[in-house]
Each structure stands twice: as structure tokens, then as C-alpha cells.
Amino acid sequence: MLTSVPPETRETSAPAAFLNAKAAWRWPEYLFWLSAFALILLLPNRHLLMNEIAILGLFALSLDLILGYAGIVSLGHAAFFGVGAYAAGLLTKYGVTEPVTGLLISGALAGAAGFLASFMILRGTDLTRLMVTLGVALIFHEIANRLDWITGGTDGLLGVAPSAILGRFEFDFTGRTAYVYSLSVTFLLFLAARRIVNSPFGLSLKALKDNRLRAATIGIAPNRRLIAIYTLAAVYAGMAGALLTQTTQFVSLEVLDFSRSADALLVLVIGGSGYLYGGLIGAIAFKLMKDTLSAMTPAYWIFWMGFILVILVLIGRDRLVAGIARPFAPLLRLIGGRRP
Amino acid sequence: MTPALQTDGLGKSFGAFKANSEISLTVAQGARHALIGPNGAGKTTFINLLTGVLPPSAGTIHLNGEDISRVSQQGRVRRGMARTYQINQLFPDLTPLETVSLAIAERQGTGARFWSRVGSDSAVIDEAEALLTRMQLGAMMTRRTNTLPYGKQRLLEIALAMACKPKLLLLDEPAAGVPEDERHDVLDSVAALPENVTVLLIEHDMELVFSFADRISVLVQGMLFAEGPVDEIAGDPRVKAVYLGEDAHV
Numbered sequence: 031m032l033t034s035v036p037p038e039t040r041e042t043s044a045p046a047a048f049l050n051a052k053a054a055w056r057w058p059e060y061l062f063w064l065s066a067f068a069l070i071l072l073l074p075n076r077h078l079l080m081n082e083i084a085i086l087g088l089f090a091l092s093l094d095l096i097l098g099y100a101g102i103v104s105l106g107h108a109a110f111f112g113v114g115a116y117a118a119g120l121l122t123k124y125g126v127t128e129p130v131t132g133l134l135i136s137g138a139l140a141g142a143a144g145f146l147a148s149f150m151i152l153r154g155t156d157l158t159r160l161m162v163t164l165g166v167a168l169i170f171h172e173i174a175n176r177l178d179w180i181t182g183g184t185d186g187l188l189g190v191a192p193s194a195i196l197g198r199f200e201f202d203f204t205g206r207t208a209y210v211y212s213l214s215v216t217f218l219l220f221l222a223a224r225r226i227v228n229s230p231f232g233l234s235l236k237a238l239k240d241n242r243l244r245a246a247t248i249g250i251a252p253n254r255r256l257i258a259i260y261t262l263a264a265v266y267a268g269m270a271g272a273l274l275t276q277t278t279q280f281v282s283l284e285v286l287d288f289s290r291s292a293d294a295l296l297v298l299v300i301g302g303s304g305y306l307y308g309g310l311i312g313a314i315a316f317k318l319m320k321d322t323l324s325a326m327t328p329a330y331w332i333f334w335m336g337f338i339l340v341i342l343v344l345i346g347r348d349r350l351v352a353g354i355a356r357p358f359a360p361l362l363r364l365i366g367g368r369r370p
Numbered sequence: 371m372t373p374a375l376q377t378d379g380l381g382k383s384f385g386a387f388k389a390n391s392e393i394s395l396t397v398a399q400g401a402r403h404a405l406i407g408p409n410g411a412g413k414t415t416f417i418n419l420l421t422g423v424l425p426p427s428a429g430t431i432h433l434n435g436e437d438i439s440r441v442s443q444q445g446r447v448r449r450g451m452a453r454t455y456q457i458n459q460l461f462p463d464l465t466p467l468e469t470v471s472l473a474i475a476e477r478q479g480t481g482a483r484f485w486s487r488v489g490s491d492s493a494v495i496d497e498a499e500a501l502l503t504r505m506q507l508g509a510m511m512t513r514r515t516n517t518l519p520y521g522k523q524r525l526l527e528i529a530l531a532m533a534c535k536p537k538l539l540l541l542d543e544p545a546a547g548v549p550e551d552e553r554h555d556v557l558d559s560v561a562a563l564p565e566n567v568t569v570l571l572i573e574h575d576m577e578l579v580f581s582f583a584d585r586i587s588v589l590v591q592g593m594l595f596a597e598g599p600v601d602e603i604a605g606d607p608r609v610k611a612v613y614l615g616e617d618a619h620v
Contacts (some may be wrong), residue, residue: 041494042492043499044496044499044509045467045489045495045499045512046489046490046492046495048467048473048489048512049467049468049487049488049495050487050490052489053487053488053489072419108516135599143517144384153428225485226485228488229483229485229487229488230480230481230482230483230484230486230488230491231481231482231483231484231485231487232484232488233464233468233471233472233488234481234482234514235478236463236464236470237461237464237469237472239463240460240463241460241461242463243460244455244460244596246444246458246463247421247443247447247453247459248447248452248472248473248530248531248533248534249448249473249476249534249579250444250472250476250481251442253445254482255482280438296597313502315620326399
């Protein structure tokens with residue numbers, strides 16, 4: 031199910047074995063996903079939180095695809111999350127109530143928005159990209175605000191009532207269906223992303239990130255690759271947004287907030303980028319920290335969150351991981367994390 | 371026979387400054403041609419014009435008889451032009467194996483495949499392995515590039531260009547910055563390049579030029595100053611005066 035190994039027609043050469051080993055599944059990865067699914071049964075009363083984690087994880091994973099693999103920095107990734115969220119809300123409200131259908135259409139619409147936006151990030155430095163992506167997200171936010179007769183504006187979009195998933199699984203009050211649904215979608219999209227980053231296309235993205243000049247001199251056309259991955263990331267972000275709408279049955283302007291884009295970036299700062307698990311691990315850490323801190327000090331949790339992030343960045347995630355969690359460092363390496 | 375490379379009246383101006391002007395250079399098939407010139411003579415601009423990084427202000431470029439003056443960088447690579455860089459332009463986080471496989475896959479048109487594994491294309495991997503072994507990188511092909519000794523990185527520069535299966539190879543100071551004890555590896559590899567690949571060597575190092583080239587063109591102040599067989603150029607008093615004067619080891 032996880033990997034399809036082609037029938038061996040010839041003996042694998044040592045270099046091919048090396049490359050295959052790099053892309054092979056390692057046991058911590060199995061452990062990670064088994065645990066995630068086991069939590070459906072093990073923590074029945076935390077499903078709502080876990081649903082949020084899965085959605086944030088998927089959203090950060092989508093940012094990791096462009097940041098960690100193609101080196102495109104973005105401060106406006108929420109634009110595509112928002113397109114997906116509103117698309118899913120409006121679809122549900124006006125007839126397409128089946129969630130999976132809504133999810134696919136929302137992803138496609140967000141992808142279309144990402145495709146159009148991608149032409150603006152092809153040129154320029156990191157700084158221009160930060161500004162352009164930020165600007166696009168602000169524009170989307172304002173459009174959603176102005177079109178209040180469609181989006182509900184600041185009141186939010188009410189009356190979003192998705193039907194049973196695939197006609198079989200009704201959403202419930204405990205959030206169990208929601209978590210299973212979000213986790214399954216995240217897992218399937220993760221599998222696809224994992225396959226893509228280990229492909230020749232994925233390798234060419236890393237080459238572009240490492241040295242765009244040389245990539246162009248060995249015949250790689252940078253723009254097409256960047257457009258492709260940016261569009262794909264927008265699809266992922268849109269699907270994350272759609273999941274949020276469908277599982278919370280509500281859309282507000284918050285889906286397009288700057289803080290949502292910033293959160294995704296923070297999640298990658300916490301979890302690390304460029305190995306796909308950074309977004310997922312970061313989302314877990316981020317949500318748990320937020321949850322714990324806001325329970326401890328309801329008034330000042332943002333202060334402590336900021337404090338932790340400053341420490342994290344100043345000391346460096348790598349050194350923190352190496353220092354505090356030395357025993358876990360080999361584990362991180364095993365799933366492909368940057369040398370802690 | 372159609373020359374491998376022919377430029378006619380090629381020029382590049384930046385405002386009033388003429389970095390290259392009226393360069394008409396012909397490189398025969400299979401030649402070992404060296405382009406020399408003092409610093410600031412316009413060698414880098416010339417390479418950028420040839421490879422399509424810069425559009426020419428005047429003149430044309432023909433590669434194996436085809437006008438490529440307006441062809442994109444990637445188009446020129448596909449038509450058989452590859453280059454190396456004076457200062458390493460590699461992919462520091464990738465291994466030499468991945469680096470070279472990437473170029474081979476791109477050449478074969480499989481570089482954009484997104485649903486198969488990098489290691490599953492045995493034709494690409496086998497070719498990469500053979501090339502890296504030939505370039506004395508066989509033992510290091512699975513190390514990260516930025517951990518390789520400098521001389522090995524210079525070899526990877528050449529291997530990466532060769533992975534594009536060029537008909538015309540532009541070598542930009544291949545031995546620049548290589549420590550003395552690794553220098554021979556680079557010189558040997560340059561000498562061992564396949565005969566059917568035409569090589570245009572842009573070089574400062576006279577020892578390398580005289581041991582490698584069969585023809586030399588001298589570029590001075592953006593213009594072709596002299597051209598001829600090695601002995602002729604080495605004996606040309608004008609060339610000695612403008613260029614060889616200071617650092618000739620003839």
C-alpha cells in the first residue's frame with residue numbers, strides 16, 4: 031500500500047540502491063502514522079484538538095513543499111487556505127454537501143488561484159517574494175471582506191452543513207469523524223507529497239533551491255518547475271482550508287488572516303523544513319504548546335509562546351534538539367531530518 | 371565541414387561600454403581551442419553570450435550550423451552546448467550521483483517525472499555511475515557535494531557538464547583554485563575528454579593552454595586580437611607584449 035516496488039528485472043546497482051535507500055520508509059515513519067491513527071481510539075475526548083493539529087499539519091506541509099523543497103519563502107500562504115475554506119463553505123451551502131467532492135473541487139480552485147499567483151513569484155529575491163505573497167494574501171482578505179453578500183464578511187459564513195462523508199460517515203459532536211477524515215486526507219496527501227519529492231521532479235526542485243544558475247545551465251527550465259510546485263502547494267493549502275470548513279461547519283475571515291500564514295511559517299521553524307515531517311511535528315508541538323500555555327495562563331499565553339519562539343530561533347532548533355533531546359536525535363535523522 | 375561554433379560580428383554593449391565587439395570566432399569540429407586574454411578582456415561576457423545568459427547587442431552565433439542567437443539557455447543545452455564555471459556552481463546539498471543523474475535525466479526528457487523514484491531509472495543511474503567513475507569520482511559519488519575536496523568538486527563541475535552530452539564544451543578555467551596536489555587529476559581529466567567533443571577552453575593558466583590547445587584566440591579589450599596555432603601565438607611578439615609579457619612561462 032505504501033510503496034509500489036517495480037518487479038526487479040535486473041540486479042540493482044549500488045548507486046541505485048543508495049538512491050532507493052534514501053527514499054525508503056524508515057521505522058519511525060511507520061511509528062508516527064500508526065500513532066496518529068491509534069489516537070482515534072486512545073484519546074477519544076481530544077479529537078477536536080487533534081483535528082485542528084491535522085489541518086495545521088497539512089497546511090504547514092503545503093508550505094514546506096515550496097519553502098523546504100523549492101526555496102520559495104511566503105508570508106501569504108493563507109490566501110490559498112482561504113480560497114479552499116470559502117470554496118468548501120459555499121459549495122456545501124449551495125448544494126454540493128458531500129465533503130470529499132467539496133474537498134476536491136476546493137483544492138482545484140485553490141490550485142487555480144495558486145497557478146495564477148505563481149507567475150508573480152518566479153522572479154525576484156526572497157524579500158520581493160515575501161512582499162508579493164503577503165500582498166496577495168491581503169488582497170484576498172479584502173476581497174472576502176468586501177464580498178460580504180457571498181462570504182458573510184466579518185460575520186462569517188453561516189449555515190454550512192456538510193452531509194455524511196461519501197454518504198456513509200456522519201460528522202459527530204465529539205469530532206471523531208472529523209479527526210478520522212482530516213487525518214486520512216492528510217495522510218493520503220502526505221503519501222503523494224512523499225512520492226513527488228523523491229522523484230526526478232523533486233530532485234530538480236532541490237537543485238533549483240541549491241543553485242538556480244547551475245540548474246538552468248544543465249537544461250532545467252526553472253519557471254515551469256516552480257509554477258508546478260507552487261500550484262501543487264496551493265492545492266494542498268486549499269484542501270487544508272476545506273477540511274477546516276467542513277469539520278467546523280463555519281468559515282470566517284480568519285481563514286485569510288496574516289496570522290495564519292505566519293503560524294504555518296512558525297510551525298516550520300519549530301519542526302524544520304525540507305523533510306516533510308517538519309510541518310506535522312511542528313503542528314503538534316505548536317498546538318500543544320498553545321493549548322497548554324493558554325490553559326495555564328489564559329491572559330498571557332501569547333507572551334510565553336513568543337518567548338519560546340524567540341528562544342527557539344536564537345538558540346537554534348538544531349542545537350535545542352541536540353541538547354534537550356539528544357536521545358531522540360538519531361530518531362529525527364532516521365526520518366530524514368537535518369543533522370540535529 | 372560545418373564548424374562546431376561560429377560567431378559573426380558578435381558584440382555586447384552595456385550602455386556606452388563595449389564589453390565585446392565584432393568577435394568573429396570559428397571553432398572547428400573536435401578542436402581543442404583556447405581563448406585567452408588579460409583580466410577584463412571580456413571573456414566572461416563572451417561565455418555569457420554563447421550560453422544565452424545575455425542577449426547579444428550585435429552579431430550571430432551558430433552552433434553546428436544552426437543559428438542559436440535567440441535560443442534560450444535550456445535550448446542551447448539541448449542542442450549540445452554545455453559549460454563549466456570558473457567558480458564552482460554545484461548543488462552543495464546533493465550528492466555527485468544525484469547531481470549527475472539530474473542532468474542525464476533532464477537530457478533524456480525524464481527530468482520532470484514526478485511519480486517515479488529517482489533510483490528507479492537504471493539507464494540514468496548506470497550512465498551516471500560510469501561517468502563519475504571515469505571522472506575519478508566513483509568512490510565519492512554518495513557523499514554530499516559540499517564535503518568533497520576542492521579538486522573533486524572541480525572534477526564534478528566537468529562531469530556535470532559532460533552529463534549533458536555536449537558537442538561543444540566550454541571550460542571556464544577548469545583548474546582555477548585547485549591545490550597543487552590535486553591539480554594533476556583535473557589536468558588529466560581535461561586531457562582525457564572524448565575526442566568527438568569540441569572544447570573551447572577559457573584559461574589564464576598558460577601551462578594548461580599550451581599543453582592542451584591546438585589553436586589559440588587572444589581577446590583584448592573586448593576584441594579578437596590574434597588567432598592561430600599554438601606555436602604561432604606563442605611566438606607572436608604582439609601577443610607577448612599585450613598579454614604574455616608578465617606571466618608567460620614559455
